[in-house]
Amino acid sequence: MCALGGLAIIFNRLAINDTVTPRPYIIINVAQSLNGMIAGNGGRRVSISCDEDMKRVDGIRSSVDAIMVGANTVINDNPSLTVRGKNVANPKRIVLDNKLRVPENSNIFDGTAETIIFTSQQGRKMPNARVMVREEEDLGVGKVMADLYGMGLKRILVEGGRTVINELLSESLCDEFYIYVGNILIRNGLPLFQPQGDIRDIVIGKTIIGNGVLYTLDCKKLKGE
Ligand SMILES: NC(=O)c1ccc[n+]([C@@H]2O[C@H](COP(=O)([O-])OP(=O)(O)OC[C@H]3O[C@@H](n4cnc5c(N)ncnc54)[C@H](OP(=O)(O)O)[C@@H]3O)[C@@H](O)[C@H]2O)c1
Secondary structure: OOHHHHHHHHHHHHHHHHHOOOOOEEEEEEEEOOOOEEEOHHHOOOOOOOHHHHHHHHHHHOOOOEEEEEHHHHHHHOOOOOOOOOOOOOOEEEEEOOOOOOOOOOHHHOOOOOEEEEEOOOOOOOOOEEEEEOOOOOOOHHHHHHHHHHOOOOEEEEOOOHHHHHHHHHOOOOOEEEEEEOOOOOOOOEEOOOOOOOOOOOEEEEEEEOOEEEEEEOHHHOOOO
């Protein structure tokens, strides 16, 4: 596809988001093993990606307004969710944490980027973070996305985990979906999803990166679990 064609598609998507759906443009990126696992037993963090792929992810991170993850990803992986090796402003960090379970010494509270927590727990402050309290027990990721759009965050990268990704897919809240398949098998791991039926022709792009393969999926065909 020529560069102009690509730009036209991007503008089209932005236009669709601005007029039809009051939500940000949503990119999902995840790494999985050859047997479809995104973590080890009990959510144990396993290194699946490689340096070359991390650079690709950094490229996406530097192009978005915010990076979103679920509470368990913070608890199990303790990610920094910042752009490495580039002199650019870090995107905001958004954490979906209904019960406010993330530890106060997590890297997301290190002050290197703004952190926003969406929770239903009243009255607690977190270090270096804005706590957005929602009345409803079920915060609904669609409502959160609409709020983020209202806050001026128009482009969001979602990096996991399994629950958050499936919530988004089940509400058709996805515009780009990347799965990096690393050169590893994980025993007794946490699967990304179990499709509700067979889905053919789901891959719309593939590239070898390092010792794995990056797949671009047609997220319109995915419904989550
Ligand atoms: N390979 C990869 O690329 C990759 C990337 C990221 C994470 N991971 C792995 O994925 C695992 C975590 O996945 P996971 O499915 O267990 O958890 P998760 O998606 O990280 O977090 C799920 C939790 O987030 C909270 N949450 C989800 N949706 C919410 C919403 N709409 N509003 C408020 N809170 C919401 C809930 O907390 P409550 O239960 O308290 O309500 C929910 O249990 C980790 O073990 C990590 O290693 C892998």
